[in-house]
Amino acid sequence: MEGMPSALPDGEPVPEDGSLPAAALDGSAGRPLAFYLHVPYCATRCGYCDFNTYTATELRGSGGALASRENYAATLAEEIRLARKVLGDDPRPVSTVFVGGGTPTLLPAADLGAMLAVVREEFGLAPGAEVTTEANPDSVDPAYLERLRAAGFTRVSFGMQSASPHVLNVLERTHTPGRPEACVAEARAAGFEHVNLDLIYGTPGESDADWRATLEAAVAAGPDHVSAYSLIVEEGTRLAGRVRRGEIPMTDDDVHADRYLIAEEVLSAAGFSWYEVSNWATSTAARCRHNELYWTGADWWGAGPGAHSHVGGVRWWNAKHPGAYAQALAAGRSPGAGREVLTAEDRRVERILLELRRAAGCELSLLHTAGTAAAARALADGLLDPAAYDEGRAALTLKGRLLADALVRDLVD
Incomplete structure (x- = not known):
C-alpha cells in the first residue's frame, strides 16, 4: 500500500508561507x-x-x-x-x-x-x-x-x-x-x-x-x-x-x-x-x-504529516508528527519541514530510476556514455527488449524485471 516513510531527508528551510521559486x-x-x-x-x-x-x-x-x-x-x-x-x-x-x-x-x-x-x-x-x-x-x-x-x-x-x-x-x-x-x-x-x-x-x-x-x-x-x-x-x-x-x-x-x-x-x-x-x-x-x-514526473501536492510534494522540480516534505503538523497550520505557517530544488542531473537520474520500472521504459537519450554502454550489455544479456531498444527505449524483459534495481544503477552512470 501507499504510505509515507518514517524518515525524512535533510534539506533547506521551507518559507513560512510555503511559497515556491x-x-x-x-x-x-x-x-x-x-x-x-x-x-x-x-x-x-x-x-x-x-x-x-x-x-x-x-x-x-x-x-x-x-x-x-x-x-x-x-x-x-x-x-x-x-x-x-x-x-x-x-x-x-x-x-x-x-x-x-x-x-x-x-x-x-x-x-x-x-x-x-x-x-x-x-x-x-x-x-x-x-x-x-x-x-x-x-x-x-x-x-x-x-x-x-x-x-x-x-x-x-x-x-x-x-x-x-x-x-x-x-x-x-x-x-x-x-x-x-x-x-x-x-x-x-x-x-x-x-x-x-x-x-x-x-x-x-x-x-x-x-x-x-x-x-x-x-x-x-x-x-x-x-x-x-x-x-x-x-x-x-x-x-x-x-x-x-x-x-x-x-x-x-x-x-x-x-x-x-x-x-x-x-x-x-x-x-x-x-x-x-x-x-x-x-x-x-x-x-x-x-x-x-x-x-512520469508530474506535479503533486502531498498534504498531511510527513507527506512529500513535487512541483516543477521543487520537492518538499512536511513535519512528521501530527501535532507539529497541525500546530504549524494553526499558526498560519506552512507545515513544510524541508525542501530541495532538483538540478537537471537530479531530474535526469530520477527519470531513469522511475521510468525504467514501467513497461514503456525510458528513453535511451537520457543515458550518458557509461549508461549507454551498460544498456548495450543489458540488451545482449536479455535484460532489455530488443524491439523497444530499436525504437530508442530501454524497456525491461521479464529477466530484466528481476534485476531492475541493479540494472538501473548501471544506467544512471
Whole structure:
C-alpha cells in the first residue's frame, strides 16, 4: 500500500508561507496536477511497518487535541487551502487524488468526503478524475463503501497482503483470511469500477504454495488491479527485531525472485498485464493513474504529516508528527519541514530510476556514455527488449524485471 516513510531527508528551510521559486510553475500548463492526502492513523501497528503512522497509544500525551483524528479532516483542509494560495492562479484542475496512510478508513467516510470536497472547491477536478482511497479490510463495511462512492471516490485499494493465516500472523495483520476478497465484492456492489488488492511476498515462513494460493484467491475475488511487493525488513520495526533475534528467518533474494515469477505466471494467465514492475492491471483504464503521475514526473501536492510534494522540480516534505503538523497550520505557517530544488542531473537520474520500472521504459537519450554502454550489455544479456531498444527505449524483459534495481544503477552512470 501507499504510505509515507518514517524518515525524512535533510534539506533547506521551507518559507513560512510555503511559497515556491517562480521557476517552479514554468510550463506547468503542460503537466498534470495531483493531490496525495496522508491519513497517519492506524488501529494497530503492523510488525513490518515503517510508514509515518501512529496508533492512539503512540499519540497519547504527544500533541494533544491537535494530533487527534477527530478534527483531522479540518486540519488537512487548511493545507489544501494553503496549496491554493501557493499555486496562485494556476488554472489546472486536479487529475488524480490518492488518500493513503496509515488507514484512511479509520476516519468516517464523511471526513474523507470532506477532504475531497475541499480539493474540488479550491482546484476543481478534471473530467474523469481518478479518486482513490486505501482501506484496511476490517475497517469498512458495505454502507461505508457506499458513502465513499457517493462522495466521489472512484477507486479503492484494499490491503490483502496474504491469504495465509500464518503469513498474516507474521505480518501482524488484523483482518481474517477471506475478508479482503469479500471487500472486493462489496466495493463492486457500491459502484466502484476500479478495485485494487495489495499483496506482499517473501514473508518469513511463506512457501511457494502459500504465495500461489494468495494470488489465486486475489484473482478469484475479481479486482481489476493487483500490486505485489516484496517484503523489505526495515530496521527499527518489530519484524526486524524478530529476524535479528533469530526467531524467524530472513527470506533470501532467490526466493523473492521465484515468488515474482509465480506472480507473473498467475496474473498474466488471469488476464492481467504488468505496466510497472510491481503493478498489474486488466486494462489500460484499470491502471492507477495517480501512481503513473509519480513515475512520469508530474506535479503533486502531498498534504498531511510527513507527506512529500513535487512541483516543477521543487520537492518538499512536511513535519512528521501530527501535532507539529497541525500546530504549524494553526499558526498560519506552512507545515513544510524541508525542501530541495532538483538540478537537471537530479531530474535526469530520477527519470531513469522511475521510468525504467514501467513497461514503456525510458528513453535511451537520457543515458550518458557509461549508461549507454551498460544498456548495450543489458540488451545482449536479455535484460532489455530488443524491439523497444530499436525504437530508442530501454524497456525491461521479464529477466530484466528481476534485476531492475541493479540494472538501473548501471544506467544512471
